[in-house]
Every structure is written in C-alpha cells, then in structure tokens.
Amino acid sequence: MNKPKALVNKRNIFDLEKIRKINLLNILLKWEIILLFIFIAIIIVNSNLSPYFLDYNNLMNTTFNFIEKAIIALPMMLVIICGDIDISAASILALSSVFMGMASRAGVGTFGLIAVGLFAGLAAGFLNGFIITKFGIPSIAVTLGSMSLFRGIAYVILGDKAFTKYPKSFAYFGQGYIGNTMIPFELVLFVVLAIIFGIVLHKTTLGRKVFAIGNNSTAANFSGVAVNKIRLIIFTVIGFCSGLASILLTSRIGSTRPNIADGWELEIITTVVLGGVVITGGQGNIFGVIISVFIIGFLKFGMGLINIPGKVMNIALGFLLIIAIMLPELLKRIKPKNNI
Amino acid sequence: MLVLPKKREFNFFIFIILIIFIISLRTPSFLDLNNFMDILNDTAILTMVAIGQLMIIVTGGIDLSVDASLALTGMSVALLNQHYPEIPLFIIILISITIGLLLGSINGLLVSQAKIPPVITTLGTMSIYRGLVFVICKGTWVSAHEMTEAFREFPRRSFLGISNLIFIAILIIVLFLIFLSLTKTGREIYGIGGNKTAAQYVGINLNKINYLAYTLCGGITGLAGFLWVARYAAAQSETAIGFNFQTIAACVVGGVSITGGSGTVIGVVLGAFFIGIVYNALTMINVSPFWQMAIQGFIILFAIIINTIMDKRNQQLLLRKRSFNE
Numbered sequence: 001m002n003k004p005k006a007l008v009n010k011r012n013i014f015d016l017e018k019i020r021k022i023n024l025l026n027i028l029l030k031w032e033i034i035l036l037f038i039f040i041a042i043i044i045v046n047s048n049l050s051p052y053f054l055d056y057n058n059l060m061n062t063t064f065n066f067i068e069k070a071i072i073a074l075p076m077m078l079v080i081i082c083g084d085i086d087i088s089a090a091s092i093l094a095l096s097s098v099f100m101g102m103a104s105r106a107g108v109g110t111f112g113l114i115a116v117g118l119f120a121g122l123a124a125g126f127l128n129g130f131i132i133t134k135f136g137i138p139s140i141a142v143t144l145g146s147m148s149l150f151r152g153i154a155y156v157i158l159g160d161k162a163f164t165k166y167p168k169s170f171a172y173f174g175q176g177y178i179g180n181t182m183i184p185f186e187l188v189l190f191v192v193l194a195i196i197f198g199i200v201l202h203k204t205t206l207g208r209k210v211f212a213i214g215n216n217s218t219a220a221n222f223s224g225v226a227v228n229k230i231r232l233i234i235f236t237v238i239g240f241c242s243g244l245a246s247i248l249l250t251s252r253i254g255s256t257r258p259n260i261a262d263g264w265e266l267e268i269i270t271t272v273v274l275g276g277v278v279i280t281g282g283q284g285n286i287f288g289v290i291i292s293v294f295i296i297g298f299l300k301f302g303m304g305l306i307n308i309p310g311k312v313m314n315i316a317l318g319f320l321l322i323i324a325i326m327l328p329e330l331l332k333r334i335k336p337k338n339n340i
Numbered sequence: 341m342l343v344l345p346k347k348r349e350f351n352f353f354i355f356i357i358l359i360i361f362i363i364s365l366r367t368p369s370f371l372d373l374n375n376f377m378d379i380l381n382d383t384a385i386l387t388m389v390a391i392g393q394l395m396i397i398v399t400g401g402i403d404l405s406v407d408a409s410l411a412l413t414g415m416s417v418a419l420l421n422q423h424y425p426e427i428p429l430f431i432i433i434l435i436s437i438t439i440g441l442l443l444g445s446i447n448g449l450l451v452s453q454a455k456i457p458p459v460i461t462t463l464g465t466m467s468i469y470r471g472l473v474f475v476i477c478k479g480t481w482v483s484a485h486e487m488t489e490a491f492r493e494f495p496r497r498s499f500l501g502i503s504n505l506i507f508i509a510i511l512i513i514v515l516f517l518i519f520l521s522l523t524k525t526g527r528e529i530y531g532i533g534g535n536k537t538a539a540q541y542v543g544i545n546l547n548k549i550n551y552l553a554y555t556l557c558g559g560i561t562g563l564a565g566f567l568w569v570a571r572y573a574a575a576q577s578e579t580a581i582g583f584n585f586q587t588i589a590a591c592v593v594g595g596v597s598i599t600g601g602s603g604t605v606i607g608v609v610l611g612a613f614f615i616g617i618v619y620n621a622l623t624m625i626n627v628s629p630f631w632q633m634a635i636q637g638f639i640i641l642f643a644i645i646i647n648t649i650m651d652k653r654n655q656q657l658l659l660r661k662r663s664f665n666e
Contacts, residue, residue: 140402142641155633156634269460273460279456311474322454325456
C-alpha cells in the first residue's frame with residue numbers, strides 16, 4: 001500500500017515543481033519591474049522632500065554611502081543563490097581594516113596596504129569556506145562563530161583605540177573621482193565588478209553550477225558539479241570583496257575603529273533579498289540586485305534628508321527585509337493559478 | 341532516561357571541574373564562595389535565555405533577536421517603573437513576560453506562518469526591536485536613581501544566601517527540564533528538529549510547535565529583560581548588545597546540534613556555566629575584556645566543529661552496530 005502512495009506523491013511534487021517554476025519565472029520578470037517602479041517612486045518622493053536631491057553632484061556623492069555595501073552585496077548574491085549565507089562579511093571588513101591599520105603604522109605604503117587588505121579578506125573568507133566545506137557544517141553556524149571571532153580579533157588588537165594614520169595617496173580609493181568628472185572611483189569600480197559578476201552568474205558554466213547547487217546540491221553533486229569546491233571559491237570571493245570594501249571604507253573615513261561597519265550584514269542581506277534573490281537559494285538575478293542597491297541607498301539618503309536617525313532607519317530596513325521575503329510568497333497566493 | 345545526564349554531559353562536567361582546578365591553581369581566590377556566587381549570578385540570566393535559545397535551535401531554527409527583545413522588554417519595564425513607580429513589582433514582572441511573549445510570537449508567526457527562514461526573520465526583528473528601544477527611550481538612559489528600590493533590589497534580594505536571580509534561573513531550568521524531556525509537546529519540539537517530514541507524518545503540527553518554541557523563548561527573554569535591567573540598575577538603547585551570540589555559544593558548547601534535533605537542558609546549563617567561568621577567569625587573571633568577543637567566537641566555532649565530528653562518528657558507530665546485528 002505504501003508504494004503507490006509514494007509514487008503519487010512523487011508525481012505531485014514533480015508537478016508542483018513545474019508549476020512553481022513557471023510562476024517564479026513570471027514573478028521574477030515582474031519583480032524587476034516592480035523594483036524599477038519603487039525606485040522611480042523613491043526618486044519622486046525624495047525630490048519633493050528636498051530640492052537638493054536631484055542635483056547631479058549630490059546624487060554622485062551620496063553613492064559613497066552605499067557602494068561599499070554594494071560591493072559585498074554582489075558576492076553575497078552568489079552565496080545566497082548557492083543556498084548558503086555569510087553573516088560574517090562585515091566582521092571580515094573590520095578585521096581587514098585593522099590589519100591595514102597595523103601595516104600602515106609599520107610604515108607600509110599605499111600598494112602594500114591594498115595587498116594587506118585584500119589578502120586579509122581573502123584569508124578570512126577562505127577560512128569560513130574551508131570550515132564549512134571540510135566539516136560539512138551549515139554556513140550560518142560557521143559564519144555566526146567567525147562573525148564574533150573576526151570582530152573579536154579586531155577588538156583584541158585595537159581595544160578602545162583607533163588607527164588614524166594612513167598615507168595621503170591611500171585616500172584616493174574611497175574619496176577620489178575619475179579625472180575631473182564628478183564620478184567617484186568607487187562607483188566605477190562597482191560598475192566594473194557588477195558587470196563581471198553578471199557575466200559570471202548568467203553567462204558562464206560556473207554561474208549555471210551555482211544555480212544548480214542552490215536548487216539541489218545533492219543532485220548537482222551527482223551530476224559532476226564540484227559542489228564543495230565551488231562553495232569554497234564563493235566564500236573566498238566574498239572574503240576578498242569584503243577586503244576590497246574595507247580598503248574603500250578605510251580610505252574614505254581615514255580611520256579604523258573595531259566597530260567599523262557594525263551591523264552592515266543586515267543591510268547587505270536585505271539588499272540581496274530585496275533584489276529578488278530567493279533566500280533558500282537557486283533563484284536570483286543581477287539586475288534585481290543592482291536596482292535594489294540604489295533603492296536602499298537612495299531610500300536611506302531620503303530618510304537622512306528628513307533627519308531620521310540611523311537607528312530608526314534600521315527599523316525600516318528590518319521591515320523591508322521581512323516584507324521583501326514575504327512578497328513573492330504573498331504574490332503567489334494572490335495570483336490565480338491559470339498559467340499552469 | 342532523558343532526565344539523567346548523558347555521557348557527553350558527564351564528560352563536559354568533568355572537563356569544567358578540571359578547568360576550575362587549573363584556574364584556581366593560578367588564582368586561589370577563584371574558588372572563593374563569594375566569587376562562586378558571583379559566577380552563578382552572572383550566568384543566571386544567560387542560562388535562562390540559553391534554554392529558550394535551545395528550544396529554538398532544537399527545532400532547527402535560530403533566534404538572533406534575543407538580545408534586542410531582552411533590551412526592549414527591559415527598557416519598557418524600566419520606563420514603566422520610572423513613570424509609574426506605584427505599579428507593584430509582580431505586575432511589572434507579568435508585563436515583562438507578556439511583552440516578551442508578544443515579541444517572541446511575532447518571530448514565531450513570521451517563521452511558522454510566513455515561512456521566512458529563522459535567520460532572516462530574527463535578523464530583521466533584531467534590528468526592528470533594537471530600533472524600537474531607541475525610539476521609546478529617545479536615546480536616553482534610565483539609571484539607578486530613577487528606578488524604585490523594590491525594582492532595583494529584586495534580583496539581589498536573597499533567601500538562605502541564594503539570590504532571587506538564582507532561584508528564578510533554577511525554576512526555569514527545572515520547568516523546562518520537565519517540559520522538554522517529559523511532556524508530549526516537549527518531545528514534539530525535538531521531533532520536528534530531528535526529521536521534519538517524519539514528524540509531519542506522525543501527526544505533529546509543525547507550525548504550532550514552531551510558533552510555540554519562539555513564543556516560549558520570547559517569554560523567558562522578557563523575564564530576563566526585567567532581571568537584566570534591575571540587576572545592572574540601568575536601561576539604555578545598547579543594553580545586552582551581542583548577548584544573542586553568548587546564548588548561542590552556551591548552546592553549542594553544551595552539545596546542542598546546530599542543525600536541530602538534539603540537545604539537552606543540562607548540557608546548556610553546563611555550557612552557560614562554562615562561559616561564565618571563562619569570562620570570570622579572564623577578569624581574575626587580568627585579561628582585558630576586549631578579549632571576550634574573540635574568545636566567544638572561537639568557542640562557538642570550536643564547539644560546532646567538535647559537535648559535528650562527534651555526530652558523524654556516532655552515526656558511523658550506529659550504522660556499524662546495525663549492520664553487525666543484521
């Protein structure tokens with residue numbers, strides 16, 4: 001009696017999968033359009049709130065406030081599509097910044113500092129990935145521990161002090177503009193990275209494998225995808241990008257405190273999820289994430305214009321995160337199922 | 341059978357005694373009765389909230405918002421006490437538990453009904469609750485002289501040399517020891533963490549149990565919020581920041597499997613006690629408190645790796661046993 005039952009169940013699951021895929025495709029196509037509308041709405045509201053919002057220089061300058069997070073959001077997209085999560089990225093940033101501070105105090109020049117920052121991030125990310133893949137522990141558990149460990153090391157090294165002495169030429173990365181234009185160097189770097197990540201995710205076999213792992217890692221493994229190797233690479237990449245973001249942020253504010261970038265993981269994950277990347281993995285799109293970066297950036301800029309304190313902005317971010325995850329589910333319930 | 345400590349807990353207990361012995365060789369005052377009471381008082385709140393966290397981790401979830409809901413309840417009752425000092429203490433305690441239950445049930449609803457992964461839910465509610473603390477206190481403090489004496493002194497007041505704080509912690513430990521190991525609902529919590537599909541087939545209401553776990557954890561956290569604010573005689577918007585990681589550390593050190601399904605109250609109590617000893621010893625041997633966070637992170641990572649290796653070995657042993665029997 002059991003056998004036919006199991007068969008029927010299997011078929012149902014198969015059909016449901018099919019239905020879900022069709023639905024999700026529809027939603028995904030619409031999701032970016034929804035995001036675009038939200039983006040336009042935010043611009044309209046903001047420009048009504050303040051006459052200074054739609055100023056070219058202001059808009060360019062406000063990107064400084066969120067591009068560093070956006071640079072971590074790109075690899076975070078890969079991590080989440082893989083079905084993993086990394087909540088230690090902001091702590092990696094802090095650790096890497098502290099190492100750069102130490103190097104700078106020891107008299108290392110600008111290029112040396114960049115190497116130190118990138119390498120520290122890379123090593124920390126590799127450590128995460130190694131523990132996750134070697135021992136088969138869920139990424140949430142490992143990054144939960146390393147989040148505390150990495151920032152803890154930053155506190156051990158710095159205590160209540162700060163590194164403030166960085167070479168003059170180091171300031172360019174976080175504060176400089178391209179030539180005589182008003183386009184920040186950070187923004188250009190983000191655009192280049194976004195193009196690279198977009199191509200890797202949507203145009204290469206590596207990208208297809210990432211989606212495959214997120215959809216069903218066991219099946220991907222049996223199909224010959226080196227699941228653990230790819231996950232290790234992705235965690236190393238997010239560490240590397242956290243190191244990169246650390247260079248930009250440290251260069252922009254010109255100092256390192258152990259609480260640097262505290263709480264960023266919330267905003268980064270919110271950005272990715274609002275961008276339409278499904279939190280359980282397997283679905284996502286670079287365009288959604290890019291629009292979402294600017295939505296959250298301009299939203300916070302707008303809230304800043306009407307003097308909303310940062311902690312209250314976090315309430316809004318928390319709501320945004322939860323609503324962004326609930327929306328696809330809600331849309332699915334509301335939509336009539338006539339498109340099977 | 342489940343009430344009795346298992347082999348792992350016994351080994352851990354021996355390990356803790358060994359650690360105490362080593363520390364007391366270096367600083368004999370560590371074994372002082374007063375210092376020992378200090379450790380117990382310090383770990384009482386951690387133990388309570390860690391038991392709540394245990395319930396959630398056992399279902400396969402995690403609650404990152406415990407520190408924020410602790411701060412929010414603590415701030416709420418502190419403000420209440422400041423503005424309406426005539427409200428009797430037991431009402432305040434009831435209110436703190438109610439607020440905690442409410443905050444926990446919001447998490448529970450989002451996880452069980454809206455099907456949002458626990459990490460994301462509680463990451464979101466963590467920042468919402470923490471932001472609300474700032475909103476209700478408008479960035480100010482409630483300090484000792486603004487609280488009534490009954491409020492402030494409650495955790496410290498002692499009977500037979502044991503403070504209320506420790507009594508409450510023991511009460512919670514006993515209650516949840518019974519609840520989790522001897523009641524049907526308690527066993528169902530383990531059931532859904534061990535194997536969701538199987539649990540559903542057996543007829544366990546997944547949503548209900550999930551909701552219950554978050555709500556109960558919220559209730560404990562609410563009570564802990566009052567005790568925290570009263571004990572430290574201060575409520576501020578940064579209260580207990582990072583405490584969520586301590587509760588998770590206590591759980592994983594106590595042998596709770598981070599993927600859900602296994603973990604005992606006794607283990608968590610030992611885990612919390614271990615963390616209390618480590619922190620206390622650090623101050624005794626003059627290590628800067630800035631080390632705490634790094635050590636806590638190291639403990640979490642180390643414990644999770646050890647747990648995973650041991651789980652795998654046990655599974656292999658079980659398989660070998662079974663094939664031998666066949």
